[in-house]
Amino acid sequence: MPGKNTVRVVMPSGEVAQVAPTETLADLLSSEPNPADNPIVAAVVNNEVLDLSRRIRINASLQPVHLNSEAGVRCYRQSLCFVLSIAGRSVFPDRRLVIGHSLGDAYYYHFADGRDVTDGEVKQLDAEMRRLVEADVPIRRQLIAYEDAVRVFEEQGMLHTAALLYHRSASRVAVHMCGDFVDLSHGPLLQRTGTLRYFELRRLDPGVVLRYPSQKAPTEISPYKHSDVLFSIYQEYKEWGKILSVSSVGSLNEKVLEGEITDFIRVNEALQEKKIGAIADEIASRRDSVRIVLIAGPSSSGKTTFTKRLAIQLTVHGLQPQLLSADNYFVNRDKTPRDEDGSLDFESIHALDIELLNEHLLHLFDGREIQVPNFDFKSGSRRAGGEPLKLVDRSILLMEGIHCLNDELTSRIPAERKHKIYISALTQLNLDEHNRIPTTDNRLVRRMVRDFQFRGHSALDTLQMWPSVMRGERRNIFPFQDTADGAFNSALDYELGVLKKHAEPLLMQVKPRHAVYDEAGRLLSFLSNFTNIADKLVPDYSIVREFIGDSRFRY
Numbered sequence: 001m002p003g004k005n006t007v008r009v010v011m012p013s014g015e016v017a018q019v020a021p022t023e024t025l026a027d028l029l030s031s032e033p034n035p036a037d038n039p040i041v042a043a044v045v046n047n048e049v050l051d052l053s054r055r056i057r058i059n060a061s062l063q064p065v066h067l068n069s070e071a072g073v074r075c076y077r078q079s080l081c082f083v084l085s086i087a088g089r090s091v092f093p094d095r096r097l098v099i100g101h102s103l104g105d106a107y108y109y110h111f112a113d114g115r116d117v118t119d120g121e122v123k124q125l126d127a128e129m130r131r132l133v134e135a136d137v138p139i140r141r142q143l144i145a146y147e148d149a150v151r152v153f154e155e156q157g158m159l160h161t162a163a164l165l166y167h168r169s170a171s172r173v174a175v176h177m178c179g180d181f182v183d184l185s186h187g188p189l190l191q192r193t194g195t196l197r198y199f200e201l202r203r204l205d206p207g208v209v210l211r212y213p214s215q216k217a218p219t220e221i222s223p224y225k226h227s228d229v230l231f232s233i234y235q236e237y238k239e240w241g242k243i244l245s246v247s248s249v250g251s252l253n254e255k256v257l258e259g260e261i262t263d264f265i266r267v268n269e270a271l272q273e274k275k276i277g278a279i280a281d282e283i284a285s286r287r288d289s290v291r292i293v294l295i296a297g298p299s300s301s302g303k304t305t306f307t308k309r310l311a312i313q314l315t316v317h318g319l320q321p322q323l324l325s326a327d328n329y330f331v332n333r334d335k336t337p338r339d340e341d342g343s344l345d346f347e348s349i350h351a352l353d354i355e356l357l358n359e360h361l362l363h364l365f366d367g368r369e370i371q372v373p374n375f376d377f378k379s380g381s382r383r384a385g386g387e388p389l390k391l392v393d394r395s396i397l398l399m400e401g402i403h404c405l406n407d408e409l410t411s412r413i414p415a416e417r418k419h420k421i422y423i424s425a426l427t428q429l430n431l432d433e434h435n436r437i438p439t440t441d442n443r444l445v446r447r448m449v450r451d452f453q454f455r456g457h458s459a460l461d462t463l464q465m466w467p468s469v470m471r472g473e474r475r476n477i478f479p480f481q482d483t484a485d486g487a488f489n490s491a492l493d494y495e496l497g498v499l500k501k502h503a504e505p506l507l508m509q510v511k512p513r514h515a516v517y518d519e520a521g522r523l524l525s526f527l528s529n530f531t532n533i534a535d536k537l538v539p540d541y542s543i544v545r546e547f548i549g550d551s552r553f554r555y
Helices: 070-091 119-135 146-155 159-166 228-244 249-257 261-285 303-316 354-365 439-455 459-476 478-483 495-507 517-527
Strands: 007-010 016-019 040-045 048-050 060-066 097-102 106-111 140-145 172-178 181-184 200-204 207-211 292-296 320-325 374-376 381-383 395-400 418-424 486-489
Touching: 040 070, 048 517, 060 070, 070 097, 070 106, 070 119, 070 172, 070 181, 070 207, 097 228, 119 200, 119 207, 140 146, 146 159, 146 172, 146 181, 159 181, 159 249, 228 261, 228 418, 228 478, 228 486, 249 261, 249 495, 261 303, 261 418, 261 486, 292 303, 303 320, 303 395, 418 478, 439 459, 439 495, 439 517, 459 478, 459 495, 459 517, 495 517
Parallel strands: 007 060, 292 395, 292 418, 320 395, 418 486
Antiparallel strands: 007 016, 040 048, 040 060, 097 106, 106 207, 140 172, 172 181, 200 207, 374 381
C-alpha cells in the first residue's frame, strides 16, 4: 500500500513505484544499466534534467541521462569546468582562471592578470585535476540563503559571480559545493569527481584549452584541430571587450542600471561598423580580381544584415554591389536529395542546382545578362519570369547561403575571383568567472524571437527543429569555416538584454509535457541573469533589428 508521504513515479521500465521523499534520483536509478564507458550522469524528471542528488517530491516520470546524450555531454563538460575552477584556485590562489570561448570540443581559458600560461602551469593544473578525479570527491548541490551566497562569492574573490546576484532577488540561491569550493549552479553536475576521467589540458598561447569528449565518443579525446578563424575572432572581440570595459553579465547589468547603456550600445555598433568597413577595404583592394563575395555562417548569425551593410561600405569604394541569393537555385522538389532517414534534405548542397549557378556566374562575369531563377517554396518548383541581372565594370556580386564557403558550390569559378567571409555570433561576455555564454544559445534566442515575429513559429517549434539545424551546421558550415578569407563576429554584448523580454513569454508557453521543456527552462534561467534593455535604444541598422523588427533594411 502506498504511504501517505510517497509519490507515484513511472520508472524507466514503465513500472510504477511509490517513492519516499528520502530517496535520491541516484537511489532510484541504481538498478539501471550503468556501464563504465557510458555512465548515468543525471536524470530526466518530467522532462527536466536534474542532478542525481535531487529527490522527487511530486508524481513524475523518470529516465536516466547517459553520457552519450546531448544533456549528458553538457553535464559532463560543465562538471569538468567546475573541477578546473577548483584546481585553478588550489594551484594559483592569487590568480583568477577565467573561461573564454569554445573551440570545437574544448573551452579556452586565460588568466585574468593577462600573463601567458606556461607549459609548467598547464602541468600543475592537469596534475591537480587528476588528483581530484582520483580522490573521487563528492559534488553537492545545495540551496543557501541569498546573503550567504553573496558573502561566499565575495570572500572567494568571485566578484563577477557576486555581481550576478546583485541583480536577483530570490531568497535562496542554488550552488554546487566540492570541499570548501562553492560556485553558482547553472545546471546539473555529476555527483562525484571520479567520473571525470576523460579530458585533456593543453597550452594555447596565451591561455590553456580544456578538452572534453564528444557525444559520439564519450570516453575518447579526439585529435585537436585548431581553428585559426574562430580563435582570431575571439581574440579580436576580447580586445573590443577591453575597450568596452565589460566582460561579464554583471558588469553589463551595471551599465543598464547606471544609465550608461545608450553610450555602450553606440560603441558596440561603432566597433561593428568599423569592422565591416575594414572588410570592405580588403575586398576593394582586390577589386581587379574579385567578382563575387561569398558569405556563410550558421543559423541566426546575422548574415543578411551583414550583407546589406557590407554593400553600403563597398559602395563607398565606388563599387556597385549586386545581391544574389543562393536560395534561388534550389532544384525542383522531385530532384531534392534525401537524408539517411529518407526525408527530403533541403540542407544538402545537392539541393541546389550547382551547374546552373556556375553557368550563370560565368555568364555574369563575361558581361552577359541572366534571368535569376524565381523559386517558389510553397510549390517546390521554379516559376517562369525571373529577374534579369547583368554586371557592369564596377559591379561585384554578394551571395550568402549556408554552402557559400564550400568550393563545390562555385567549382567553376577561379579562386582569385572569390572572397569568402565567415559570419559567427561569438560573444566575449561570460556569465561569471567560470561560466560562459554559449554561442549556440545566443543564436537560438535570436532564432526563436525572429521565428515568432516573422514566421509565425512558436518557441516549441523552434526548439524542436533546432537539433536538426545544428546537425546541418556541423555538416555543411563548420567544416569550411577555416577556408574563409575573412571573418565577422555579429554578436553584440548588449543584445541579450534586448532579446530577453521577447523570448521569455515565448519560452513560458513550453510546458512540462513537451520533450524540450528542459531546454526551455534552461534558457529561461539563463535569460534571468540579464537586465532588460529597451528596443528603442537599438539603432535601426543594427543586426539585432533582423530579429526584433523595425530594421531600415528589407528582408
